Amino acid sequence: MTTLTVTAKGQVTLKKELLQHLGVQPGQKIEVDPLPGGRLSITAARPKGKIEDFYGIVAGKTDKVATIEEMNEVIEKGWAGLLR
Structure with a gap:
C-alpha cells in the first residue's frame, strides 16, 4: 500500500x-x-466519443508522407487526447 x-x-x-x-x-x-x-x-x-470524431485530425498538418509507424504514433496520441 x-x-x-x-x-x-x-x-x-x-x-x-x-x-x-x-x-x-x-x-x-x-x-x-x-x-x-x-x-x-x-x-x-x-477518450469518449466515436472513432469518426478522430478522422482527419492531422489532415493538412504536413506535406510529408508518413510511415505506418508514424501514423500509428499519431493515432495513439490522438486517441489518448494529446492532439487537438
Missing part, C-alpha cells in the same frame, strides 16, 4: 509508479469515483 500526503490546499500527488500502473502519461487525465465506506476508485480516463 502507498501512503500519500494531503497538502494544505487539499491536493495529493500520485507517485510515478502508481501513474505507470494506471498507464497514464503526463497531460492525460484520470477519473476518480467515490465508493461506499470512504473509498475511491481511480482509473485512467479514456
Whole structure:
C-alpha cells in the first residue's frame, strides 16, 4: 500500500509508479469515483466519443508522407487526447 500526503490546499500527488500502473502519461487525465465506506476508485480516463470524431485530425498538418509507424504514433496520441 502507498501512503500519500494531503497538502494544505487539499491536493495529493500520485507517485510515478502508481501513474505507470494506471498507464497514464503526463497531460492525460484520470477519473476518480467515490465508493461506499470512504473509498475511491481511480482509473485512467479514456477518450469518449466515436472513432469518426478522430478522422482527419492531422489532415493538412504536413506535406510529408508518413510511415505506418508514424501514423500509428499519431493515432495513439490522438486517441489518448494529446492532439487537438
